[in-house]
Amino acid sequence: MPTLTGSRQTGHANRSMISVMRRGPTGSTPDTSAVATTWSKELIVQIRRILAALGATAVIMTINACGGDEPTPAAGNGGGLSYDKVASLTNERLMKDPDCPIGKWDDNSTGLDEAFRSDGKFFKQFDCYKTADASLPHRVQQAIYVEFTNAERAKAYAQEQSILYPTLLVGSTVVVAGSGLEATDMKAYLSAVQAVAGGAGEILG
Structure with a gap:
């Protein structure tokens, strides 16, 4: 079936890519430092996004705790x-x-x-x-x-x-x-x- 063929082709391509990452192109030693640097940057970006989301949540919780109603006249x-x-x-x-x-x-x-x-x-x-x-x-x-x-x-x-x-x-x-x-x-x-x-x-x- 075409779908299975496409999946196999996709899986084969992914395995090939992993193989290249492990051994490098044409059998050479992979540049692990470059890969590590890329992953580190992506990890930092993700951490920053999580911290930003947590910060926004904290602000919202603080506002809710203080109450959002208009002050009533004394x-x-x-x-x-x-x-x-x-x-x-x-x-x-x-x-x-x-x-x-x-x-x-x-x-x-x-x-x-x-x-x-x-x-x-x-x-x-x-x-x-x-x-x-x-x-x-x-x-x-x-x-x-x-x-x-x-x-x-x-x-x-x-x-x-x-x-x-x-x-x-x-x-x-x-x-x-x-x-x-x-x-x-x-x-x-x-x-x-x-x-x-x-x-x-x-x-x-």
Whole structure:
């Protein structure tokens, strides 16, 4: 059969090649150093490939051990609360009130009480205007957003504000609701802000 013939021919050729390697061409002594050098190079290449594969495996195992999930925000930094989230919700809720047709956020440097000013690292207040070109607000500080340097000072500020105003405390972040918009339920507004934070924190006052 052709297949067997081909196999025999292939086997004969392989035996001939081995014979030549053992005795060298035309019966001469084979150059074993050249063969050894070739094999050494191939062995080194194979070892390098194995080491590279093992190294990649180790890296993957290290990554898996450390975890591949995104870091979750720490509760001490305000949980899932952020200025952008609060500002968006505030604009949507409070600007429906007839006393707040135009709302603007301001980083008033004196808006935070002096006793807490050095502890506040980020401050914004929401003021209401009757018209877009009005120079003075119609209702001042209808929402206050403050990020403190630590949760202890945030809690102290929240407790003080809650004596007069509904206040949300989430870690080191505080949101205070004003009292100048009679048509708006400010506690319901803060509950909505708390929902944006994933239900974290507590409402005081």
